[in-house]
Amino acid sequence: MKKKKVGLIFGGKSTEHEVSLQSAKNIIEAMDKTKYDVFLIGIDKKGRWHIKNNLKFLLNSSNPALLEFEKNKREVAIVPGENKNQILNLDTQEYFDQLDVIFPIIHGTFGEDGSLQGMLRMANIPFVGSSVLGSAISMDKDTSKRLLKAAGFNVAKSYTFTQANKNEINFEEIASVLGLPLFIKPSNQGSSVGVNKVYTKLEFETGIEEAFKFDHKILIEEEIVGREIECSILGNDYPIASLPGEVISKGDFYSYHAKYIDENGAILEIPAKLNNNRITKIQELAIKAFQTLNCEGLARVDFFLRKDDSVVINEVNTIPGFTKRSMYPKLWEASGISYSQLIDKLIELAIERHHRDSGFKKSLN
Structure with a gap:
């Protein structure tokens, strides 16, 4: 061959x-x-x-x-x-x-x-991976949250600001609605870059300035208290979901440092300790989110699972990490697909989609 x-x-x-x-x-x-x-x-x-x-x-x-x-x-x-x-x-x-x-x-x-x-x-x-639309939508946390909410998902309450209306940000008003602590994050970044968990007005103001260093648009979100559950998705028109995993952070939240630098920054529970009903629920929601945002090929979908069993979606990552500590390939290994097989499948999916899209008419003649 x-x-x-x-x-x-x-x-x-x-x-x-x-x-x-x-x-x-x-x-x-x-x-x-x-x-x-x-x-x-x-x-x-x-x-x-x-x-x-x-x-x-x-x-x-x-x-x-x-x-x-x-x-x-x-x-x-x-x-x-x-x-x-x-x-x-x-x-x-x-x-x-x-x-x-x-x-x-x-x-x-x-x-x-x-x-x-x-x-x-x-x-x-x-x-390999999502095309232009799915990539752009998923990368923008503000836009993806709006679409996911419209599709019936629970999302964290939040405010969105741009450089144009930055002077409208009011700590007291926002804290009275979202409570404390809260999260400040750039709308278009991944791996928790520029994200801060804040407890005070001073931390809030510093967090706002830092987030605007990474993007022209930022989100200020309420804290969701719950287990951090992640699920890997693989496929184009007929995606499948892996077993879910859990991130047990040893810090305030799963930061960039904990993800990629400090090997002891978090415990990865693979697969997560969930009953069958919860596993099925997470997998179904992950596939629905993948399709809602027009994703293809692969994605990792991140959730919070509250004590009352409600699920809040956090975000969808269209190019998840493939490091030694990354959840995406580890979850597929736990689900019966080896790292090498996963690479094969992703390449097959890319070529399959290209052949599909190449077959569409490009003129009216």
Whole structure:
């Protein structure tokens, strides 16, 4: 069987750059090299694209906080169009061999928000994960919450502000409605970047300023007291759900540091200790959320399970982490799909969707 050429895009101009490098390393190690030729494309923090020609591309690989990839002068660009070879070497002006599929593993802005997906669609390359709409909706916490609420989901009460109406933010008014503590977060960030749990007016004001450093729109949310339950989704038109898992945070909340730096920052209960009825309920809600936000390929859906058995949805992540501590692949392993099999399925889903979408008419003639 002919091996598929898979382009793995990682890094990026995102606050989650280092997380992406961890995810890319794990995906490369899990891919079956008898099935795939891996073509590495690393995007640095300035947005330049580099070709990597070996699998030992990371510096400081033993320290997640200091990870970076080795840069070189082999810069490339993706060229839109119907041409067979879409990746151009900017130095030699030569095209690289055609890729069968792209696996984007850039978390956060410019990778998970529909930007990269739009470019790959223009270049006519199959890619893993949600397309433009599902990516953009899910990345924006304000927009996704509005759609999920309209679909009947319980969501945390919140206020949304932009730079334009920042002067309308009033601590006393908001605290009287949402109570304390409360959460302040950028609308378009992941991995708890820029998120603060605040108890006082001073913390509130500091949290507002920090959140606006990461996005022009922020959310101020009530605290939901409950168990943190996560569920992985896999599929296009007929998605399936994994067994749920539970995050038991040792800090105030499941922060960026606890997720990716401190191995003792949280306990991951996989699978979560839930009865069958609760498992089924979480799985059904996760699939419904996935479909409501127009997701495809994969996503991790995060919930809070209250003591009264009510479920509050927190968010949907369309490019969840693939690090050694990440819930998405771990939940599938617990559900009977190995890491290597998961990669196979995601690539199959990407090619399947591309074939489906390529069949639509592109003119009225």
